[in-house]
Amino acid sequence: MEMIQSHKIRYPLPSLLFLLYFLSLHKLPSLAYTVPDKYFINCGSDTNITTSGRIFAGDLTSGNSASVTFTRQSSPVKDIDKSTATPPLYQTARIFRQKSFYEFVISSAGTYLVRLHFFAFSSSAYLPTAIFDVSASKFSLLDNFSVPNNPNSPLIKEFFIRISVGKFPIYFTPQRSSLAFVNAIELFLVPDNFIPSVAQHISPAGSNSDYKDIVSKALLTIHRINVGGLTLTPENDTLWRYWVPDDSYLYSPDTAKNSRFYSSKPRYVEGASEYVAPDLVYQTAKEVNINSTRASNNFNVTWSFNVSKNCKNFVRVHFCDIVSPSPGALLRFNFYIYSNFSLQINPYGSISQLAAAFYFDFVVDSDDSGLINISIGPRQDSEDQTAFLNGLEIMEIMGELTRRSEPKKTSIFVVVGSVLGGLILICILAFVLCLRRCRKQKAVETLDWSPAPAHRGRTSHSTGQTPEGPIMGSLTPNLNLGLKISFAEIQFATNNFDMKKRIGNGGFGTVFRGTLSNGTEVAVKRSEPGSHQGLPEFQTEIIVLSMIRHRHLVSLIGYCDESSEMILVYEFMEKGTLRDHLYNSALPSLAWKQRLEICIGAAKGLQYLHRGSSGVFIHRDVKSTNILLDENYVAKVADFGLSRLLGPPDQTHVSTAVKGTFGYLDPDYFRTQQLTEKSDVYSFGVVLLEVLCARPALNTLLPQEQVNLAEWAMFCKNKGTLEQIVDASIRSEINPNSLTKFVSTAERCLEEYGADRPHMGDVLWDLEYALQLQRTARAREPHEDSTTDASALLALPNIQNLPSLSMSMEGDYLPMLGKDHSNSLEIEVFSQLRIDDAR
Template sequence: MKVQGMGMLGLFVVVIFILVRAGNAQLNAFLVNCGSNSSVIVNGRKWIGDSSPGNNITLSSHGIEASSATFNGDPVYAPLYKNARLFIDRLNYTFQVPQGRYFLRLHFYPLVFEHYDANVSYFSVSANGLKLISEFNIPGEIIQKNEFLLGGNSSFSSLVKEYIFNVDTNVLVVDFIPSKGTFGLVNAIEVIPVADNLFAESVKKVGGNGANASLDFGKRGLQTVYRLNVGGGRIRPDQDKEFWRLWEVDSGYMINPDAGSEISNQSAIVYASPNDTSVAPLLVYESARTMSNSQVTEKRFNMSWKMEVDPGFDYLVRLHFCELQFNVSSQRNFRIYINNRTAADNVDLFMRAGGKNRAYHEDYFDVTSPATNNLWIQLGPDSSASAAGTDALLSGLEVFKLSRDGNLAYVQRYGNLELKKSSQTLKLWVAIGAGIASIAIAAAIVALMFWLFRKPRAKDAEGKKTSPGWRPLFLHESTANAKGSLRYQNPSALGTSITGRHFTFAEIKAATNNFDESLVIGVGGFGKVYKGELEDSTLAAIKRANPQSQQGLKEFETEIELLSKLRHRHLVAMIGFCDEANEMILVYEFMANGTLRSHLFGSDLPSLTWKQRLEVSIGAARGLHYLHTGSERGIIHRDVKTTNILLDENFVAKMADFGLSKTGPSLEHTHVSTAVKGSFGYLDPEYFRRQQLTEKSDVYSFGVVLFEVLCARAVINPTLPKDQINLAEWAMKNQRQKSLETIIDPRLRGKYSPESIKRYAEIAEKCLADEGKSRPTMGEILWHLEYVLQLQEAWLRENAEEVTITDSHPLTPLNDDESGAQVPTNLETQGDLDAQDKEGESEHVI
């Protein structure tokens, strides 16, 4: 009874302490309703007007009290966001506060008042000399935040900027400075005391091998960049009574929300340490994400969150955990990765927290590269641990930016708007531009009508009139200007346009030496591709369509439509076209190093190193990821293979040949129903069975490419034993039997990191899952490949001398003895396979 009594007494003391501390926090807090002389109640809290008498707030100048009757955001905040304090000159708020650490929250809503338009408002903010915001535009940042969210269904209409810093005097001055010729506004301000134990002075350093970093919070300020409730719903400020923090839903920041399932447990959760009561509300720990999702492959992917951050700053990452399922240790072990580096391994939640249903957190310090504007956080299996399961769990996630030299500000650029321009100047130039554009459009229409009615019948190269025959689609939908450039208005659902140089047929003939057969570098269902040299000595690939091939015409028109709207470093670019003399010709950038396949086998070209192969794989993945995500419905390539991955003079990989590509499904559909087309050996079996095309069909084909890169052999080779004919089947068999290294390209021996090969093969294996829903997205594949490259680069640095000695011997093409009959033994056999591939490319019908 005595022990129980002491326990009850201790609990009573803790409760009283929390209540007293909360009371003191509220006593010293300021909740300011800006641009008003009256108070409002929001979320049960009283917000005092900044011009109300006796509010203990000093305004340096009155500014403008703006108000609006319209508001389309969260109705809870309407009383605060329907009015604002506008300022065209410098304005500061002065608060009398005790010394200590404080939350400062600034609320912004793009309120429109009279002729003041928030779209052209730019201003900066500092607090006690700490720079918080520089050249800030409210609508611009709202748009950027909505566009970044990976879920794509965000609808933020306002912003709350939160900062944490020490006040070492009895005065807090928040200074607002408008950019020259513009204005600024603020809707509400919160000043709330922070518990001393909210942050530790020393935290774990990412990639520091267990070392800690001293953060010196007494001199550095923080900005809350992200605060996410992982696996649960949105937590409103009134549900976080300690500090009235907002916790957003995490799914919009996940690369693949299906990689983790949501779990919850509302049983008696307690803090692992009495000092953690201010870290996060218990509501955060009642839900979580785990990797145990039956819809994901057996060897599960990391759960991955991607967040946009300002480059050039240090970041504090806080992860919240609570074991909700297991009541013994060694049941869940995982690793934590931050920006591709290991932050922690062998994480056993039960052991670290001291039991089940015990809430705790861990902080990590990360130095972000000045060139990086994304922060990646992954939780994944720890295969080296001896746990019964390799699952992972996360309950909450916070990211804080740390100040450097008294600065937390980062100048944002919003689209093409120039900063520091007055609204009057901007409107003037918009009006001038609109007038010029109207005149130009009218002139173009008149010229088009005149050209259409007066255009003579086309003549061929000999000057004879030709019959219309089949004509390029854009010849009926185009206009040409005096400089020879043509813009094609696509009548299809894509609604895009073609821009490029308009070549004459004479220029094309000159570039190809009158279509010299020795310059042919490719043949397909559309016709031939020639290596050409333009008049400015630029090399180009010139694709001449065959009028007799209706299949080629269809593919050609598809390629026109897609290349009109696609521009990416890892997609082959179109230079221009020719539509004279009944011809249909496209001109592309020339890829000096040809196809990826030619550097793997079947030619006398030197073999690519493992690092080069990884870089090429990453480039191709980036191109496909752009296809899948770069437009509203995405583009499915439908013919991913090593002959359609081209390499430029620097071995930068680019996807090519979009003749079979299809626009992805609309939002209300999960797939595109279409006839099965593609190339043998790369074809998605699910697509073949169901005739339902999805982006995961490209993923399957890319998985075959990954194994082809690793093994350096044809995907279909009928000269091999029956179980080796199909590369995908053979590689998967060896992968499952843990014998993949026996079929790897022998020319790579001794020149690769075993761990990088292991991870690479795991990615390829996941791509070849039988069901599309179990395959990763191209975004996930891209991240994992980049991680594999980092493993290889680290291994190369550690083994630089040994690899250099090995690489001093030139690589030679494979032969029977080296490969164990894994690849064609001579160029004659390879020629037969090339002919077979060309035949398949002519039809593309399986």
């Protein structure tokens, strides 16, 4: 799709230029396009299955032999759970023990949609352990891929690939001694020009140019969003796609509202069609909520999407004006990518009809934050102060396979020389490794604290040791070997990752409870192969966490990096997350004094991060699910996947893309993209309100004014009705003056600007004072009410502005190991933007 070269950042396009720009963007998909009836393959089956209007033919049926073939060194496998409610399409699969393929005969060149369906059902071959690669043509589609044992839904990977006439194989390559499998395959032609040749290329800094030859790339669908609408399943889509609602991606839900449903079919302008997006996508939208305080101050509506870091993404945004009562020639609004690129949207620049569907394509670079932010906002020169968005798709542009040259023939003399040289090299390496191991052992023994020992795999030998794995199997050869744990030991600890030991799921893996061979209880966080999380971030997580030791921070016990595994092992926290004890669980309610002690413990951990080294270590994802409790209800801050390590003490902030969790994000950080320690203070203020009110930071099921806990609580506080939203289970036991101190502390944490918030040391001091007020409260007589009690205690001096005394705590701090870090360190392992219980 051709793009206008003269478009400049931040300058709106005039109406005429917009018209030319719009008309140049889209070429009409082929009017002769009809939905194909091939290829839809039911793998490992001799039965045809009909679902959502498609007939998936069993790959063992005779009708497939001419056009679809598969490697004979494979075998079908069936679901052995006879009582399963699994859909028929996912009750069979084909497994491969070596590099194998399905091969399709292609009679028409063009862009094809390729869908691979995976479901790890119960079978004689344990499918959840499968680790494999998938490739096609010149593209690597899936690397180190595995399928979680999720009984609720299959995992579907969708690609768009340009295919020529001839034979088209899709290769499945198991990792080492593992296996590969697939349950179903779809491969069919999409309309002409469905993927453009050219689109505007946008960088995080806002620069733009033309990105050419998109159509020759392979695209992996990451997000497909029905903005303002409900989930759309294959039954509702012209190309059998899934579209999900946008609510969980919104930064500030109160700034947007769902538009009304437009009952008639949308009008498709040149380039758009029901195949680009179905009618239902264009018949709903999110628009600016003009009744919102933020929206009325020109606050943009922003969505944040997780993507792979430092990669290119094909982004398609869909528009259809269903919010205006009549065609509004003066309706204009701004569309933003990140905060540095803007485009003026004029729905009536090309056609003066209401509900006319159109779309724009971009290629957008992601940075090391792994986020793409999309925004819309009203314009002052628009007659109607609104903006809207109907749909959005993000597809990752895949990398090409690295070709290996064929080995050359070698003479016998070269072979013999290579063998001798190899033997000599092995001897030298063995000596060097032995020497380094001895030195590292001595270094570990001189430290003033001892990490958990490196537990090795169990064996039948009397020594109780097993040989190290192959050198080539190690992903992180230069990390702290004293923390390294063998994969065999972790398998033993978790009973080979028995799903009965699963205690949580994260966006990048599963958390298991385990017991090491020495009896230590641990939490094992296993990254899912193929999750697109990088090795450098995994290494950084280990390096940083191996330097942090504090009573109120969850400790890293070890890690495993054998083969394609990336596993972190933490101390096990018996009582789970703080949120589990506040709401939405059957656990008994915590007493007010317990809650105060937990908040104090978490504040101590955060205070250590902010002041325990020569720099400032910012957590960046403080929330109730990242505060864990041990068997004695001692609080420990966990999950440093979004953390940022700043430089020397005089460095006040670092400019970085916004990351965090909705409901806890510092508005000053979001506005300026300048991260400071006060960002943690804001998030902790939200946690304090969670502790007090026993409700989530965001609850979209509540009335609009109550959705955001921080805003609602401060509104009630100013209105004098805060006591009404305090957790009913503790309302009667809270001393009023303790409540006053606690609420004023939370309020100061939630100041709009970071400079107006206290340091974590001051917060800690105030919380300890609130606990002291609760402990020393005199018992009330039956005739006394809370007002009388409060008036007596409020005579105590207000000391919230005194210097922090939190640095004098004994027994909490252990020395920080290693050198001071003057450069910023980005830690992005096992992290995600949206709320997640398994962090």
